[in-house]
Amino acid sequence: MPTYTFSVNGKTVTIDAPADLSLLWVLRDKLGVTGPKYGCGIDVCKACTSHLDGEAINPCVVPVSQVQGREVTTIEGLADGGTLHPVQEAWLEQDVPQCGYCQPGQIMAAVALLRKNKNPTDAEIDAIQNVCRCGTYFRIREAIKRAAAKM
Amino acid sequence: MGSPTDSTAEHEDGAVNRRRFLTFLVAAPTLTLATNLAADAIAPGTAEAVVSILPQPAEIMDLGDVLILAGTPTAHLLVLELTEDGEAHFELPRAEVGQGITTAVAMLVAEELDLPLSKVRVRLADARSELLMNQLTGSSNTIRSVYGPVRQTAAAARARLIAAAGKQWGLSTDRLVTRDGVVVAPDGRTATYGSLTSLAAKLTLPGLTATPKPESEHTLVGTPTSRIDARAMVTGTMRYTLDLDVAGAKPTMVRRPPTINGTVRSVNNEAAVRAMPGVIDLAVVPAGVAVMAATFGQALDAKNALDVTWNGGTVDALSDADIRLRLRAAAPPFIVPPLLTQHVDAEFDFAFVSHAPLETNSAIADVRDDRAEIWAGLKSPIVAKQTIAAAIGLPEDRVTVHVTQSGGSFGRRLFFDGALEAAQISKAMARPVKLMWSRIDDMRHGRARPATHHKVRATYALGRVLTYEHRVAAVETDFRHGLGEILTATAAHLPVAGNLSFAQTVFLTTVKVPYDFGVVTELLNEVPLKMHTASWRSVYSANTRGAEEILVDELAKRLGKDPVAFRREFLKTGRQRAVLDKVATAGNWGRAMPAGFAQGVGFHDEYKSCTACLVEIDARDPKKPRVVKAVIAADVGRPINPRGLEAQLLGGLTDAIATTLRAGLHIDRGLPLEGSYSQFHYARQKDSPPDVRIFILPANGEPGGAGELGVPAAVGAIANAYARATGTRPRSFPINFDVDFTPFSR
Numbered sequence: 079m080p081t082y083t084f085s086v087n088g089k090t091v092t093i094d095a096p097a098d099l100s101l102l103w104v105l106r107d108k109l110g111v112t113g114p115k116y117g118c119g120i121d122v123c124k125a126c127t128s129h130l131d132g133e134a135i136n137p138c139v140v141p142v143s144q145v146q147g148r149e150v151t152t153i154e155g156l157a158d159g160g161t162l163h164p165v166q167e168a169w170l171e172q173d174v175p176q177c178g179y180c181q182p183g184q185i186m187a188a189v190a191l192l193r194k195n196k197n198p199t200d201a202e203i204d205a206i207q208n209v210c211r212c213g214t215y216f217r218i219r220e221a222i223k224r225a226a227a228k229m
Numbered sequence: 230m231g232s233p234t235d236s237t238a239e240h241e242d243g244a245v246n247r248r249r250f251l252t253f254l255v256a257a258p259t260l261t262l263a264t265n266l267a268a269d270a271i272a273p274g275t276a277e278a279v280v281s282i283l284p285q286p287a288e289i290m291d292l293g294d295v296l297i298l299a300g301t302p303t304a305h306l307l308v309l310e311l312t313e314d315g316e317a318h319f320e321l322p323r324a325e326v327g328q329g330i331t332t333a334v335a336m337l338v339a340e341e342l343d344l345p346l347s348k349v350r351v352r353l354a355d356a357r358s359e360l361l362m363n364q365l366t367g368s369s370n371t372i373r374s375v376y377g378p379v380r381q382t383a384a385a386a387r388a389r390l391i392a393a394a395g396k397q398w399g400l401s402t403d404r405l406v407t408r409d410g411v412v413v414a415p416d417g418r419t420a421t422y423g424s425l426t427s428l429a430a431k432l433t434l435p436g437l438t439a440t441p442k443p444e445s446e447h448t449l450v451g452t453p454t455s456r457i458d459a460r461a462m463v464t465g466t467m468r469y470t471l472d473l474d475v476a477g478a479k480p481t482m483v484r485r486p487p488t489i490n491g492t493v494r495s496v497n498n499e500a501a502v503r504a505m506p507g508v509i510d511l512a513v514v515p516a517g518v519a520v521m522a523a524t525f526g527q528a529l530d531a532k533n534a535l536d537v538t539w540n541g542g543t544v545d546a547l548s549d550a551d552i553r554l555r556l557r558a559a560a561p562p563f564i565v566p567p568l569l570t571q572h573v574d575a576e577f578d579f580a581f582v583s584h585a586p587l588e589t590n591s592a593i594a595d596v597r598d599d600r601a602e603i604w605a606g607l608k609s610p611i612v613a614k615q616t617i618a619a620a621i622g623l624p625e626d627r628v629t630v631h632v633t634q635s636g637g638s639f640g641r642r643l644f645f646d647g648a649l650e651a652a653q654i655s656k657a658m659a660r661p662v663k664l665m666w667s668r669i670d671d672m673r674h675g676r677a678r679p680a681t682h683h684k685v686r687a688t689y690a691l692g693r694v695l696t697y698e699h700r701v702a703a704v705e706t707d708f709r710h711g712l713g714e715i716l717t718a719t720a721a722h723l724p725v726a727g728n729l730s731f732a733q734t735v736f737l738t739t740v741k742v743p744y745d746f747g748v749v750t751e752l753l754n755e756v757p758l759k760m761h762t763a764s765w766r767s768v769y770s771a772n773t774r775g776a777e778e779i780l781v782d783e784l785a786k787r788l789g790k791d792p793v794a795f796r797r798e799f800l801k802t803g804r805q806r807a808v809l810d811k812v813a814t815a816g817n818w819g820r821a822m823p824a825g826f827a828q829g830v831g832f833h834d835e836y837k838s839c840t841a842c843l844v845e846i847d848a849r850d851p852k853k854p855r856v857v858k859a860v861i862a863a864d865v866g867r868p869i870n871p872r873g874l875e876a877q878l879l880g881g882l883t884d885a886i887a888t889t890l891r892a893g894l895h896i897d898r899g900l901p902l903e904g905s906y907s908q909f910h911y912a913r914q915k916d917s918p919p920d921v922r923i924f925i926l927p928a929n930g931e932p933g934g935a936g937e938l939g940v941p942a943a944v945g946a947i948a949n950a951y952a953r954a955t956g957t958r959p960r961s962f963p964i965n966f967d968v969d970f971t972p973f974s975r
């Protein structure tokens with residue numbers, strides 16, 4: 079089995095895995111990083127949204143061979159120690175989560191959006207595809223605007 | 230066991246709904262109190278009280294049960310412990326699936342104990358058989374059923390802590406007060422709860438009485454409060470079932486049949502699949518063929534590689550068209566002939582709707598020869614435990630069932646099919662199992678809200694509605710998750726005539742017309758098809774009351790009245806009119822809208838709460854409508870956490886947007902076509918209004934139910950807005966329901 083070395087939330091990891099095993103299962107089943115969630119496995123629900131070299135990706139459709147030597151960030155790596163990222167802060171202030179299952183992905187998608195676009199319009203926020211089955215969309219929208227104002 | 234503290238949870242308006250609960254001191258090193266959920270004033274005062282609401286467990290336990298429970302050391306339903314580091318730990322026999330009950334209950338405890346909210350921990354209790362039928366999360370009943378007992382337990386704890394401080398200081402207790410987790414003496418001395426808890430646990434205090442604070446003194450309860458578990462959720466540290474690290478439990482998935490309830494005839498390539506990378510084990514179980522592997526990725530590959538010959542299922546020949554015909558034929562006939570009066574007739578159809586919680590069906594099971602342990606998000610854990618014990622051939626007391634917090638339910642987790650399946654697989658493989666359903670399986674072989682057909686007729690004359698008849702035919706809703714047992718046990722006490730089926734009982738106890746429409750009859754007839762159904766947030770009301778709100782608009786039009794003015798005139802109470810007035814004013818009802826846009830309004834009353842919803846829709850493209858604004862008002866009697874209530878109403882609104890406009894399941898030859906969110910169009914951000922305003926009306930009584938309240942009014946409002954914007958009369962839901970995708974292979 080091939081070996082891959084990459085960084086996860088700032089730590090270098092080396093694992094043996096088949097080349098086509100998706101990053102989601104490498105993170106969850108091999109590394110015990112459970113923040114990214116499974117919701118569909120085919121890049122539809124976006125519950126697994128994480129970052130690869132700072133860009134939003136969906137690890138359920140990224141084979142581990144593609145992350146060799148690169149930097150993976152999951153929801154667990156977003157806060158700086160005890161200090162939450164401003165997007166996480168905004169999420170708490172708006173009391174966004176209900177069941178919470180989609181929220182790691184929602185937050186990672188919002189962080190990626192705000193990196194590209196400091197002041198997203200409603201139409202740009204509409205383009206976020208992440209499913210929230212609890213229907214928290216309005217609070218997500220408010221939280222993104224609040225985070226934008228903070229950052 | 231000490232002697233009971235006799236205390237009362239009394240509502241401010243005096244004798245109405247006065248209930249008493251027995252609280253016991255549990256023998257423990259730190260102060261631990263337990264309270265029976267069942268009040269001793271069990272019998273509902275009037276028959277009407279039972280008809281108008283789904284009976285709560287507290288209302289249907291009889292006196293004998295209460296006495297047996299009170300005499301059994303393990304039998305207490307609510308357990309509160311004060312720890313030496315000054316925290317209050319509370320065990321809640323309910324499931325948290327996102328509805329925020331742990332936060333609301335923590336608020337009640339903090340309020341009554343005068344303890345900061347951050348020092349209250351709420352844990353979900355394991356399945357406890359001794360709770361009998363009192364551990365079920367559904368019917369929006371959690372807050373309604375625990376409001377009194379939780380406050381009383383905490384009040385009793387507070388009284389004991391004060392008594393301990395009084396003893397320590399040699400002061401009379403009536404000179405002591407509590408504040409922020411400490412007892413304060415008149416001279417300013419303080420003692421923390423943590424320092425008092427062991428003494429408070431030992432004191433003999435015969436005749437101690439404790440009365441919860443009057444509601445007028447509440448400072449935390451009733452104020453908007455953020456969820457206590459939100460930080461764990463936004464940092465990714467919240468543990469759902471599949472995130473648990475149970476020793477040896479390996480990723481497992483099941484290959485399922487091409488039609489609902491099909492069974493395995495033969496596995497044709499077992500050796501090849503066993504030889505695939507990472508595969509650990511394989512077993513045939515009732516649901517299909519289970520494969521265990523080192524990772525879920527490998528389990529999924531192996532499941533897909535399986536070559537299985539299947540036996541047929543239970544509805545192989547059925548497709549939507551057949552189901553619709555059977556429902557139409559099954560709707561009970563009207564009584565009032567349309568001959569002599571003016572009337573409005575309408576028929577409505579609603580498709581099947583997947584619950585589709587974002588966390589798919591999942592469970593961990595570790596079944597050994599002599600014991601078993603299960604972890605899953607379960608809303609009826611006791612029935613789950615009993616059924617699993619029977620299925621794997623173990624006595625019930627050898628099975629431990631842990632309730633984990635779960636990623637959404639909407640009714641789905643009333644059923645424990647995942648937990649049962651995990652137990653069967655664990656037994657077959659003789660290994661611990663971490664079972665995950667694929668999304669496709671979850672949508673196709675999971676449960677769904679049954680399709681329904683509605684016939685409605687209203688007659689009117691001289692500006693009055695004379696009669697109103699609503700006939701519902703529904704594919705049978707499966708209630709075999711414990712609610713059935715609860716109601717069957719008390720069926721004799723239900724003042725409903727004749728030999729009604731269980732579903733009809735639920736229907737009659739939850740669905741009611743809030744308007745003064747003369748002679749009203751509403752009847753349900755179910756068509757038993759062997760499919761996987763389950764009640765879906767708001768059970769029958771989303772469709773039944775949704776359809777009714779559409780008809781109300783059409784009636785108003787016939788009578789030449791404005792929809793809001795018409796509703797105002799026919800609603801029965803001032804409370805109902807107040808929520809309607811609120812949305813009409815705040816939402817600027819009647820304002821001019823450009824072509825293709827329109828407003829719509831809906832109202833709903835359920836579980837002693839009521840709500841109105843006003844939406845604005847942009848339907849310039851009728852195939853791609855968007856709700857652009859929503860204004861909601863709700864009166865829930867007594868809001869515990871207005872912020873949490875707003876979240877529930879927002880969720881109900883989103884559910885209504887999805888199911889009214891686009892989200893449903895097509896049944897095609899025994900299987901739903903939809904297999905993921907790219908096909909089952911649950912609303913996304915782009916479908917959700919960028920302008921939402923929610924008003925929670927001030928407290929005016931006891932807490933009503935709120936978890937399901939939001940859906941029906943919003944269904945009506947959205948359909949009515951769409952009808953006006955497009956000049957159509959929507960009759961079939963979801964309104965836009967083309968098969969706009971290529972289905973996954975079976």
Ligand code: FES
Pocket residue numbers: 115116117118119120121122123124125126127136137138139
């Ligand atoms: S699990 Fe990755 S997009 Fe759904």
Ligand code: FES
Pocket residue numbers: 175176177178179180181209210211212213214327587636637
């Ligand atoms: S909070 Fe439950 S799915 Fe988004």
